[in-house]
Amino acid sequence: MDLWTQDEFGESHGGYAGAVLADGSEPKPVYLDFGSSAASIVETREWWAYDGRLSRPLAAGFRAACMCGWRGTPYPVDRAGMSYDELSEVDVLAAYEDWGEHIDAVERRAIPVPDDLSDAIDRLHLRLAGLADQAPVAALRAIGDLERLTHAVAREAAYSIKDDEPDWETVGVALGLDAERARRLTSHYLWRT
Incomplete structure (x- = not known):
């Protein structure tokens, strides 16, 4: 399934144009077979796959639908006289915009990164991008240093979170993730070598 994503939350808040049935309900996923092997069978909840065939x-x-469970406003589609091939031409921009508003709400609930640190990260990004163009080996060395630094700090932060015996739902909201992904992310930093 092709998801709408953005960098910070990735697939945790991946969005798509989900199907709505005539009674307003959401159907179960469907499986589409694009070939002769098991790998060619794809599960989807995208609206276009629910074609009655x-x-x-x-x-x-x-x-709009989000992997976190959020759902947006339904938009009807007049399918009278519409062929299967014309489904891909239906404009789902309204659903995408609804999902964007959902992502904005997730960002507002997430714990903010202090302004001075956010500015420093932006400056570092620009500096490293310029260095990658001018001196790529030096950029790789700097990125290695940065990875070691972030790994050590991430482990320290993860230990602090775990030691507080957190409510994973609260941690998830602060990170813009669901509770299970927040717990997995914390464990990832605890045990990453």
């Missing part, structure tokens, strides 16, 4: 339900519309 091969025992699949017929979507009456679409809405």
Whole structure:
């Protein structure tokens, strides 16, 4: 499934145009077979796959959907006279914009990075990008130093979080993730070698 993503939250808040049935409900995922091997079978919840063919339900519309469980406003689609091939031409921009508003809300709930640190990160990014163009080996060396630094600090932060016996739901909101992904991220930094 092709997800709408943004850098900070990645697939944790990946979005897509999900199917809405005539009764307003959301159908179960469907499986599409694009070839002759097991690897060619794809699971999706994208609205266009619900075309009524091969025992699949017929979507009456679409809405923004997020991997975190959030759902947006339904948008009906007049499918009368529409061929299967024309489904890809339906404009789902309204759903994408709804998902963007959801991401904005997630960002507002997340714990802010202090302004001075955010500015320093932006400056470092620009400096490293320039160095990668002018002196790529020096850029790789600097990035190695930065990775070691961030690894050590991340482990220290993860230990502090774990020692506080956190409510993972609260940690997840602060990070803009769900509780399970927040717990996994913390464990990743604890045990990463």
